[in-house]
Amino acid sequence: MGRWRRVSVVALVLLLFSACHGRELFVKNHEQSFIYDHTLAKTLVEYASAVYMTDLTALYTWTCSRCNDLTQDFEMRSLIVDVENCLQAFVGVAHNLNAIIVAIRGTQENSVQNWIKDLVWKQLDLSYPNMPNAKVHSGFFSSYNNTILRLAITSAVHKARETYGDINIIVTGHSMGGAMATFCALDLAINLGRDDVQLMTFGQPRVGNAAFASCFAKYVPNTIRLVHGHDIVPHLPPYISFLPHLTYHHFPREVWVHDSEGNTTEQICDASGEDPNCCRCLSILSLSIQDHFTYLGVDMEADDWSTCRIITAQSVERFQKDLASNIIMKNHDVDVSIVGGSEDRRNSFR
Secondary structure, eight states, X not given: OHHHHHHHHHHHHHHHHHTOOOOOOOOOXXXXXXXXXXXXXXXXXXXXXXXXXXXXXXXXXXXSTXXXXXXXXXXXEEEEEETTTTEEEEEEEETTTTEEEEEEOOOOTTOHHHXXXXXXXXXXXXXXXXXXXXXXXXXXXXXXXXXXXXXXXXXXXXXXXXXXXXXXXXXXXXXXXXXXXXXXXXXXXXXXXXXXXXXXXESOOOOXXXXXXXXXXXXXXXXXXXXXXXXXXXXXXXXXXXXXXXXXXXXXXXXXXXXXXXXXXXXEOOTTSSOTTTGGXXXXXXXXXGGGGEETTEEOXXXXXXXXXXXXXXXXXXXXXXXXXXXXXXXXXXXXXXXXXXXXXXXXXX
């Protein structure tokens, strides 16, 4: 019950913000060719859920309890773990989608409600390169760009394309993983110079201001953000309407999944990024942390919510023993990038 009380405090703070009114800025409407596909969303949410698993051996061999159903036809190409920063990701090829999948896990360090409180007070203190007036959340930006994630993911994507050609790239993640997935998709789109990078996130927070949202929509137009019901996280950091040039602003396009007259509705929102008829229409006091942990009927919580570094370090140790004893057998090369374990490892295993 303690964590729900803390979230209530956050909601009350947001209520103060929401009472302020002012001129709003709108994201420039770039043509979006990524049409919402419910089946694709159901598939990608399973990848976003699977990356939370702590059994690295089961992830490596794609035999984990969440590595089935719509994601069975998946070829793991790279497994990435950063123990110190509690980060985890994988890159592989979904043959049924003919696409490279990049999935990034949200943090579980200290519990979700603690970083929710941080989101309220974090400042927009980082100018994004080559994007005039764009500012982003420094923590989210650094978690992707200043850790092992960026180099390991970029390398894995290049290797997969050398094998399978210029197939599409789909980046996904839930919660903070969705925020980092945003910077991953942007980085890949800019560096590859292509428009075949797609992004679909689940319950992600805002990551930048309106200028950033407009630039992002230009570089990664094939973007969908799913919001479940009254999930509080997509409302953070807060949208402060009397500071239109500075406030955090979602990029398009939101799909709001909510109950309407007893039926589940997947509402396609407008291209502003902040459609007042979608999740922004909710009363602040009605927002919920419970809705954050289930998307499209899939469990989005980690399978172990103990201290992240302890769990990750133990998983790494078991995984390294399995690799050393040749328990794991694979028919293709899989890159394994581990930082912060008993030894840093960056190898390719067959």
